[in-house]
Amino acid sequence: MNSRVIVVLAAVMASTISGEATACPFCGAVGQPLAARRDTAAAVAVGEATAPATLQPDGVMTQPFRLLQCLSGERPLAPGETVIARVDTAIRGTAAVFFDRLDQPAGQMAIPADEIQLGYLAAAPAIDQPAAARLRWFARWLEHPDPLLAEDAFAEFGAAAFEAVRDAADALPAAKMQRWVRDEGIPQQRRGFYGLALGIVAAADPEKRAACREPLLQILSEPADDYRAGFDGILAGVLVADGVAGLEQLIALGLLEPAAPPVVKRQMLAVLRFAWESLSEEIPRERVARGTARLLTSPVTAAEATVDLARYRWWEAVDEVAALWTTLGDDDPLVRRAVAGYLTACPTPQGRVQRETIRRGDAERFDDAVEASALPLLRAP
Secondary structure, three states: OOHHHHHHHHHHHHHHOOOOOOOOOOOOOOOOOHHHHHHHOOEEEEEEEOOOOEEOOOOOEEEEEEEEEEEEEOOOOOOOOEEEEEOOOOOOOEEEEEEOOOOOOOOEEEEEOOHHHHHHHHHOOOOOOOHHHHHHHHHOOOOOOOHHHHHHHHHHHHHOOHHHHHHOHHHOOHHHHHHHOOOOOOOHHHHHHHHHHHHHHHHHOHHHHHHHHHHHHHHHOOOOOOOOOOHHHHHHHHHHHHHHHHHHHHHHOOOOOOOOOHHHHHHHHHHHHHHHHHOOOOOOHHHHHHHHHOOOOOOOOHHHHHHHHHHOOOOOOHHHHHHOOOOHHHOOHHHHHHHHHHHHHOOOHHHHHHHHHHHHHOHHHHHHHHHHOOOOOOOOO
């Protein structure tokens, strides 16, 4: 089998997979954490606004700041020197001023920051420190009363690899997360992360297992016929906590069935991808692939499920995938492209039979679909 075909297929079909890529697949797009901004800047200084912000002709808002002290990097300017910095909104009082280049003091970026925020920025562990150790430090700031610090701590976890979060399970505030995951005042994406994190703690700490699983199971028992951002994090938390038994429970709830709400089926597809990538020791990949194949018949997941199965190199669904050509594929070019790509990559004799059968009956559209997928047609030997 040509591995390059699978790589190209996945890349071409990436546009069908929603969401901006992050390390945590259930956290949504997170901004650059403050520590990363600090450590990638040439220097960061504490500044004090000396005049109101003004809008420049190019549409950029700027404001003058008198530098008080340097937080990191080399000293950018002499003490008491004033610099002009870009701002998103007018700042009153102190700010953190970021310098991209020390030889160009004008045009830097400043964000409002009070004493607590500046202390946080100065003390946050460097980005070159071990990931799990860094997350243990940030765990104490999750849902801090200061919105900036709460969001930044979440961004650190959202940008971290799953293994790093799992290694930091001992620092996660399990009792608080049991409340946060149900708190409607907390952004839903963060609540989704807490669902995943509760699963991590449940798997790591037998003494906390029952208490961490309880809110996840309660949420699962509630109707899910509307969109709930972060619900996929809850589903993933169940898989992390219970492995194969968790997957069987989600299947028993009918979340892969045609009658399941479309948004839930898309969330289940994302959860199965996560299980394939990160839970292969807990859930056999064969089970994940079979679960993915159950989403082939749904119009909202058919194309993406086909691409995932090709990426998994799981060819047992070749007949089901081929059948999509004349069902969902009649009206959906993305489905046709995915089917053509899957069958083109499939190295089995049945794959070749299905490929040739479709091509004999619909050669022009099949060739167009292959070309759209940027895949070379694998001719039968």
